[in-house]
Amino acid sequence: MNEAGSILETEKEIVEEFALFDSWDDKYEYIIDMGKKLDPLDPVFKTDENKVRGCQSSVWLAADFQNGKLYYKADSDALIVKGLISMLIRVLSGRTPVEILEAKLDFIREIGMTTHLAQTRSNGLLSMVKQMKNYALAYKIKDPLASKN
Amino acid sequence: MNAALTIPRTLDITAIRQEFPILNREVKGRPLIYLDNAATTQKPQQVIDALVSYYSNYNANIHRGIHTLAEEATASFEQTRDIVQAFIGAPSREEIIFTKGTTESINLVAYCWGRNNISSGDEIIISNMEHHSNFVPWQLLCQEKNAVLKIIPIDDNGELVMEEYEKMLTTRTKLVSIVHVSNALGTVNPVRKIISLAHAVGAVVVVDGAQSAVHLDIDVQEMDCDFFAFSAHKIYGPTGVGVLYGKKALLEAMPPFQSGGEMIKDVSIEKTSFNDLPYKFEAGTPNIADVIAFRSAIRFVLECGKEKIRRHEEELLDYAHQELEKIPGLKIIGKAKEKVSVVSFIIEGAHPQDIGILLDNRGIAVRTGHHCAQPLMDRFCIPGTARVSLAVYNTKYEIDELVKGLHKVVKILSK
Ligand SMILES: Cc1ncc(COP(=O)(O)O)c(C=O)c1O
Numbered sequence: 001m002n003e004a005g006s007i008l009e010t011e012k013e014i015v016e017e018f019a020l021f022d023s024w025d026d027k028y029e030y031i032i033d034m035g036k037k038l039d040p041l042d043p044v045f046k047t048d049e050n051k052v053r054g055c056q057s058s059v060w061l062a063a064d065f066q067n068g069k070l071y072y073k074a075d076s077d078a079l080i081v082k083g084l085i086s087m088l089i090r091v092l093s094g095r096t097p098v099e100i101l102e103a104k105l106d107f108i109r110e111i112g113m114t115t116h117l118a119q120t121r122s123n124g125l126l127s128m129v130k131q132m133k134n135y136a137l138a139y140k141i142k143d144p145l146a147s148k149n
Numbered sequence: 150m151n152a153a154l155t156i157p158r159t160l161d162i163t164a165i166r167q168e169f170p171i172l173n174r175e176v177k178g179r180p181l182i183y184l185d186n187a188a189t190t191q192k193p194q195q196v197i198d199a200l201v202s203y204y205s206n207y208n209a210n211i212h213r214g215i216h217t218l219a220e221e222a223t224a225s226f227e228q229t230r231d232i233v234q235a236f237i238g239a240p241s242r243e244e245i246i247f248t249k250g251t252t253e254s255i256n257l258v259a260y261c262w263g264r265n266n267i268s269s270g271d272e273i274i275i276s277n278m279e280h281h282s283n284f285v286p287w288q289l290l291c292q293e294k295n296a297v298l299k300i301i302p303i304d305d306n307g308e309l310v311m312e313e314y315e316k317m318l319t320t321r322t323k324l325v326s327i328v329h330v331s332n333a334l335g336t337v338n339p340v341r342k343i344i345s346l347a348h349a350v351g352a353v354v355v356v357d358g359a360q361s362a363v364h365l366d367i368d369v370q371e372m373d374c375d376f377f378a379f380s381a382h383k384i385y386g387p388t389g390v391g392v393l394y395g396k397k398a399l400l401e402a403m404p405p406f407q408s409g410g411e412m413i414k415d416v417s418i419e420k421t422s423f424n425d426l427p428y429k430f431e432a433g434t435p436n437i438a439d440v441i442a443f444r445s446a447i448r449f450v451l452e453c454g455k456e457k458i459r460r461h462e463e464e465l466l467d468y469a470h471q472e473l474e475k476i477p478g479l480k481i482i483g484k485a486k487e488k489v490s491v492v493s494f495i496i497e498g499a500h501p502q503d504i505g506i507l508l509d510n511r512g513i514a515v516r517t518g519h520h521c522a523q524p525l526m527d528r529f530c531i532p533g534t535a536r537v538s539l540a541v542y543n544t545k546y547e548i549d550e551l552v553k554g555l556h557k558v559v560k561i562l563s564k
Contacts, residue, residue, distance in 0.1 A: 025510065025557065028507060029564065032562070056501075056502045056517065056518050057500055057502045078503050079503050080503050081502065
């Protein structure tokens with residue numbers, strides 16, 4: 001899935017894309033667009049177990065482990081959150097658990113979405129990141145090969 | 150009582166706005182439009198000044214000290230009690246207990262009255278529109294005591310179905326706890342009728358006044374409630390202060406809530422005797438500064454005049470209803486005939502959270518979500534709403550900006 005560059009390179013790409021917009025409305029429209037392009041999540045994954053806690057909207061996150069790499073799938077009933085997840089997936093999906101655990105994800109701050117990190121209780125971006133890293137941690141522990149990466 | 154309390158003043162909203170320093174700030178590069186007043190109101194300068202003045206001039210622990218500062222602080226703290234007593238028409242100052250908020254006030258009743266008066270098979274009645282603060286304590290009490298929790302249903306307009314309530318009342322009904330004004334819908338409940346029906350079967354009634362104390366004239370004697378709970382921070386006052394009013398006979402019969410300093414009369418190794426009302430329920434050092442500043446908040450409300458504030462808010466509420474309904478796909482949740490200050494709505498195809506984020510982007514603060522009333526959201530089969538709630542400093546211009554913002558939001562979300 002991620003034949004593109006490294007985590008940092010993908011983050012840089014996103015930051016550059018956002019630099020094209022002056023207004024917040026445009027930035028949000030772009031986020032929403034990205035969310036709409038997210039691969040649909042099969043309803044079988046929309047279980048309580050896959051629900052990310054701490055979000056005002058419903059967010060489901062599932063992960064698949066193949067050849068030492070994690071692939072995320074997700075959905076939300078709110079458009080902005082869905083867009084934010086799609087960015088996280090773009091950055092983190094197709095990486096090894098170690099890469100995911102080490103990712104600092106500074107791009108979130110750089111594109112001005114810090115408020116979504118602070119308001120954990122209602123937006124849950126932080127909970128999403130945590131959940132993605134939890135998956136990585138779980139697979140790192142399960143798969144000794146992955147931790148040697 | 151303080152003479153300044155009775156001086157009438159015409160409502161000059163522009164001047165009133167100037168008393169609230171926070172209204173000068175910008176959010177996301179635009180002037181703040183604060184429409185989340187049911188969550189907490191902003192504070193006028195005189196409340197902020199009272200806090201600063203207390204800490205700058207007479208900070209001391211109250212009730213026990215004999216030095217000047219302690220005397221001044223005690224006098225000021227106790228003066229708030231007198232003013233609260235007058236504000237809600239309580240017969241005596243001993244019936245005014247300071248807590249940290251509505252939540253604690255209700256929990257105090259559940260703990261001290263409930264545990265001693267509810268037994269297996271007894272019934273407690275609440276409604277489908279309660280805030281979790283007036284829901285969970287009773288649910289827990291019923292679980293603990295094996296008592297029955299009954300829920301008054303509401304209709305599509307967001308009004309209580311009173312016939313159902315009447316049918317629920319039995320000789321086993323020990324307590325009715327009801328919200329006066331719904332924080333999620335704005336519905337004003339007919340508390341007088343609810344109370345007299347409950348009293349007819351010998352039940353005790355708690356009124357959750359968190360939302361009503363700021364908008365309606367409260368006279369606990371006329372209402373005849375047994376307990377009345379509210380929070381200072383929703384009446385332009387500081388956070389961390391609440392009030393529990395209770396009828397003296399009930400309070401006297403109740404055991405203390407917490408124990409420690411302040412609430413005792415005598416402590417010996419064998420036995421502790423408790424202090425008189427209201428101190429029996431105010432263990433430990435209270436929130437002195439915020440209680441003192443709460444007095445300034447009440448003074449602010451009384452100086453404006455509740456009636457005048459209400460008329461202003463009513464006008465805005467009608468205008469908001471009328472303008473919001475013009476937005477395609479928007480549906481107002483809660484259309485009770487008696488309603489104050491709150492408009493809850495959903496927009497077809499738009500998640501409330503998206504609405505909230507995009508409005509915040511334009512400096513407009515609204516609440517989104519379930520408003521701590523999940524059973525109510527379930528009743529309407531929605532995950533949540535966007536909620537606009539008004540205060541004295543809001544203006545028609547702000548409603549216009551909200552409506553403009555929502556049009557833009559709908560455009561963005563429906564692309
Ligand atoms: C109707 C109602 N009851 C109770 C509460 C709880 O008040 P507090 O959080 O101040 O304890 C609120 C606050 O939102 C409310 O609106």
